[in-house]
Amino acid sequence: MYQAAQQAQIRSNLHAIDSAEPVINGGELPGVAELIAKQLQPNVVAIDQDGYYPRQFLQDLGALGGYAGVVAPAFGGNGFGLTHTVQVMSEVSKTCLSTGFAIWCQTACLRYLQLSDNENLKSRFLPALVEGRLLGGTGLSNTLKFKCGIERSLLKARRVSGGYEINGNLPWVSNLGAGHVFVTGCPVENDGRLLFFLVETQRTGFRLVDGAHFAAMEGTGTLACQFRDYFVNDQHVLAQPETSESYLAKIKPGMILAQMGMGLGLVRSCIDLIESANKSSALTNQYLDDQADELAGELAIAERETYRLTRLLDDDPAADVIADVLKVRLAGSELSLRASQSALLHQGAKGFLTHSAAQRKVREAYFVAIVTPAIKQLRRELANLKSAEICALSSS
CATH class of the missing domain: 2.40.110.10 (Butyryl-CoA Dehydrogenase, subunit A, domain 2)
Known part of the structure; x- marks a missing residue:
């Protein structure tokens, strides 16, 4: 009962977003598509099933400037902001969410350093991290x-x-x-x-x-x-x-919001799988929930809201947007679960094979839903914010 009501609320929140807000383009980075095709795509199954860690890809992505958005030019970054970071992460996550998550870890580490007041620490570590010569986690x-x-x-x-x-x-x-x-x-x-x-x-x-x-x-x-x-x-x-x-207040909203790069990329890849399956099975697939057009519409809304918030945080890391960040992050988890389940059902038995992308997408979607902050934590924090708002109104 709670889950159904919550999903309805999330869809309502998404559709309440101003649809006139443009989706930012320009997350493309010269050489990234080629790097994904050459180094990442051939290793996706090994990453997923054998635990292969794509170190060389991560280092080469840094050399291309894939981590530079969250770092100021003074420390080797490009200053394009969190917006650019989410876009790069989304592009990689369409092929491999594990690697998209590693990019989130790297850029989160970079952003923690960038937003610190420790200038010596930034000078020592940021240039190597932003170029991928040094790898880091959170x-x-x-x-x-x-x-x-x-x-x-x-x-x-x-x-x-x-x-x-x-x-x-x-x-x-x-x-x-x-x-x-x-x-x-x-x-x-x-x-x-x-x-x-x-x-x-x-x-x-x-x-x-x-x-x-x-x-x-x-x-x-x-x-x-x-x-x-x-x-x-x-x-x-x-x-x-x-x-x-004050430091936590600066890093937390962006840290959570950046995870949308994983969810946005995953949902996009699931839509691609649905459309591919419908080339031969549309007659029966039409009876399934969460068709490609519906998912694409909700994805576009989630993208608009994500990039609206990244721009605000790029301008002011301490902007009071935590409630909106939690809402869109929760929507990203819910949409990932729905899209991946639909992709597997659309693919049918073919999607249930060991090396199938569809069954991997389902497992990846569950990760989006349980990685900190998990769905249950997001709901808890939103409920606490709502309670605090009600208390403030009643006491005023």
Whole structure:
């Protein structure tokens, strides 16, 4: 009952968006289509089923400028903004969502650094990350869930001379490997406020460990992280406890919104599969729910809203758009599930084969729906925002 009502609300939210808002074009990057065809497309099954990590593709995409949108020109970026990042991610995700997710991890890490006040850290790491010479991840899933009261913090920071000592375990962080970096955060003992910092995986006190194996997304460099008195000097801190609230307010909306790059690309590829199947089976496929035209219409609306919000966040990372971001991100999850199921049903038995793109799209769509923030977390945060709004109105 709740799910049906929620889906109806999401569709209503999408269709309430101004349809006159233009969809931005220009996310095309010279050489990306060729790189996808040459390096990514031939390896999609190996990425999905064998856990092959497309390191060379990710490095070459950086060399082409695929990560440059979220970084200022002073640090090697192009300044095109989050809009460009989502478009590149969407284009890659049409072929392989695992790789699209790795791009999200890389660009999220870049954006965390870009929005930090630590100029020395930015000068040291941003140029290599933006060019793909250095690869990076994001380990803020537990941090965000802790902040929302969903999970206990799995890491603890203790203030010591010159920095902090970190202890604990993160069960999985993605786009990692030897020599990579990633950003995470945790509360400080006897303080309670958050600390955000950069982790170098080759440093003493840190260890990468093979973790769980998943139904999809195996080729994402997802590993468990162990911290044993890992020392973070103050030069590697992105936000100290006294500034962490304002820092989180800057990074969170864009981090969540950028995930739409995965969903938009996935839905587009599912529509392509439906249209392909209908070339020979339209007579029977017409009785299925979620036809290509309907999905394409809702995708166009989701794209317009996504790019409206990316432009706002490009202008002001702290813009008060979190409610709209959560709504479109939830819509992206719901639309991904519907589109992938429809693609598989349209393909029929052919879509159920081991190497079929259709069954892979279904598993990828479930990832879009459960990656932090998952559908249940998005609904919870929206409900909390609504409750706070009602309380504010009743007390005014």
